[in-house]
Amino acid sequence: MSQHKPYQPGQFQWSFLLPKYWGIWIAIVFLMILAILPWSVQHRLAHVLGNIAFKYLKSRRKTTIRNLQVCFPEWSEEEVEQNSRQVFIDMMLGVFETLNAWYSPQWFKDRVSIEGLEHINNAQAQGQGVLLLGTHSTLLDAGGFICSQYFDPDVVYRPQNNALLDLLIYRCRATIYQHQIDHDDMRGLIRQLKNGHAIWYSPDQDFGLKQGVMAPFFGTAAATVTAHRRLLKISKAAAIPLYFYRYGDVHDPRYHILIEPALDNMPSDDEVADATRVNKIIENQLRIAPTQYMWFHRRFKTRPEGYEHIY
Template sequence: MPDLSATHKQTELADKKPFEWRFLHPRFWGIWLGMALILPLMFLPLRAQFAIGRQIGKLAYRLAKTRVSDTLTNLRLAFPDKSDDERVLIAKQVFVNQGVGIFETLCAWFRPNVYKRTFSISGLQHLINAQKDGKAVILLGGHYTTLDLGGRLCTQFFAADCVYRVQNNPLLEWFIYNGRRHIFDAQIPNRDMKKLITRIKGGKVVWYSPDQDFGLEHGVMAPFFGVPAATITAQRRLAKLGDKTNPPAIIVMHLERQTPDHILKGKRPHYHIHLSPALDNYPSDDEVADATRINAMFEANIRQNIAQWMWFHRRFKTQADGTQYYSKR
């Protein structure tokens, strides 16, 4: 079993963001307090971490009213066949999973060996074969509550970069970036197309998440759980980069925690990574058909454990007819 104290042999280590004295300004004290309370807890046994994470999730469900409303709206749109009570139970579990996900993330960054002997992978041959053929790989991952742990576990088998959105809060950006630098070879801001193109042309594996609504400037409308949704199509353009005779392979990645959000005494959680075969005939000549195809693959993965996807994001905020599904913040 790989030693999780270090990722798969990296071609380079992402630069460290330096500490800035402005982070000591009183406006950041709340974040420092939160870190002081949470960080020591990651050294508890996993069973205790999960128990605390569940309580954090339950508290967040009671306090984060807007996020809860957005979650229930998304579930109502995506699962109209379910009852209100069923959707409430799923929503509560989303927040519980995210509470547990706090500790999964912190351990992925700072205490990775706690997850030894807890994971498996299928479909790895598809990525290895693409690399043997000299292809770069664009790995399409989703916003699951296990997001950063997924990165840590994947990079035990292959080195990878990630594309990310820069945090609005500079202290959180410093903290998250420096946590993730131990996982990924390079972190690429989603607006830094030059660096992204360079990495793909260099034959790297690049983790890209196209499952959020960033408007139609970056995509098209395509059904997602039967609801029109603004769907990112940048991966189509990225797939045309590099050697035209040997374009990047597009592979969809899914990570699921296959055990409950509570751990029985003496037991350990288990996570499974699944990599799809490289997509054939992608991109096609039909941008909407390609977006629909990717969305359908994400749907199938999400349905395996609905409450492990981040339903609290406003996935359907862009509507061609101007419909507003969400309450104003």
């Protein structure tokens, strides 16, 4: 009896030509066409699609509005509504920016600036790996691409459920990242850090308390992952905050990469203090461009006994 080899990321399979995948192939061609459109057209489409998503993705819209109400209590109802809508528009802009990074990378020429690159260079010069503490930005892989213009990043990723979609994303990302590390491959992640690599890692989502602790995020307790503490302790890597964002005229945008100094005494002996510290760094980053963050994720979904329910 023949045995099928397990699927390897980025590996083509003849089964991808079966009719059940034809819709995805058509979508791939369509996305490639979108990537060569002028930015003025992409920008208009993003606004249309963002407004449609805001109207019809009711659950995501409610989550976004609630998150912004909790994190920005100083905003009026009108400001919350306006910024919530902009989150969806920025998400759609990020899709086009990612397509440009994959298929039309020349579009970013002369649009990118960076601040603090010396912090990564100094750590690597001392033989350290670098764990880049980032966020789930709506820029998606466009952020990784602009970083790759200045240094060689690796990325931690979660495989797609659809094998053909996973193939597409994996191969497109291969043009940006040196290595793509499965989120379950902790040994591989530690190995790359010990080898001096810079790895983009986002500790900003709620995965419950089996993988984290409760720590304040914009003044409200949130389940905060602590896995990076273990990674840093084992690998002796430097923890360096990284943030990238779009700014300037939306019709002729620019992109900036902000790299902050390596965190001293990270990890410490207090995991709650470390989680609080990282959350505060992320807060400060998000205040630069608040709507360029995936607020439609339920950041406060874990509510242990004694904590007020958010959603």
